[in-house]
Amino acid sequence: MRQRGSDSWELRAYLGTDPETGKRRYATRTVHGTKRAAQCALVELVDDASHAPRAGARSTALAQAERWEWIWMNPAAHASPPRHVPNEIRPPSPADVALLIAKASASDPALGAFIRLAASTGARRSQLLALRWENVDLERRRLSFTRALVEGPNGPVLAPTKTRRAYQVSLDVDTAAVLAQHKSCCDGVDDSFVFSHDSDGATPWKPNWATSAFIRLRRDCGIPRCRLHDLRHFMATEMLAAGVAIPIVAARLSHARASTTPNVYAHAVPGGDRNAAEQISDLLRDPPSPEGSGDCSPPEGEEPVF
Secondary structure (H helix, E strand, C coil), X not given: CEECCCCEEEEEEEEEECCCCCCEEEEEEEEECCHHHHHHHHHHHHHHHCCCCCHHHHHHHHHHHHHCCCCCCCHHHHCCCCCCCCCCCCCCCHHHHHHXXXXXXXXXXXXXHHHHHHHHHCCCHHHHHCCEHHHEECCCCEEEECCEEXXXXXXXXXXXXXXXXXXXXXXXXXXXXXXXXXXXXXXCCCCCECCCCCCXXXXXXXXXXXXXXXXXXXXXXXXXXXXXXXXXXXXXXXXXXXXXXXXXHXXXXXXXXXXXXXXXXXXXXXXXXXXXXXXXXXXXXXXXXXXXXXXXXXXXXXXXXX
């Protein structure tokens, strides 16, 4: 914050470096009024400068502004964040997923391969879009997810995966065959993107385009309330329902914590809640014998003790 006149203040917030030029970027604003009003405006500017929607990221930006003495205190440090209510998981049925793949493959084989990979690997949209042919081992039927394509301030950029670590998943025979067919239609080399509108795979699909294409496909199939991300939930719930061990599913999902998988998909683990209900039923099925009726009255001739 810099004073420019008797009641004029120039505010500036750091936005980070430009991914293309490497130059520092700033958001600037000029306000008029008292110093206290300018400081309040600076808090709003720093908050707006945070591109991440999470409250934690904005609190970090305000904490940095406090260290730079742009503001007197971090108001987010004394705020009570709202309680996080997780969204209800509603994965599509196997029939719906099969319909999505079939309809996409008929009109756009590349989109069909993309949908099949999303449903069979459980990979996030960002990871599939960042996939290059050098990450695909068709002989061993394995994929390596090393990067993610995310929306940046100036368009899509390559970034680390959500958990900031690379991981591998295996492919089934049919999915590997679909991917091999898709590769035969591409002219790119190993560092080309698997899903690209360019014949040489120079640039990947944009994240928003992939989502829009899925929404159009879903509507054409007449499937309500199904997101592209729900294909990840489909893979997890179907594998757990089939009896695949939780650690294996967790590794396939690349969850940062092993406890995340049972916490999110506890409803999909077969037998757990049903077995508990049956055990309670067994306890309540047979009434107790008269000798063990549990009469708590004191023996004859004795006074009750309170």
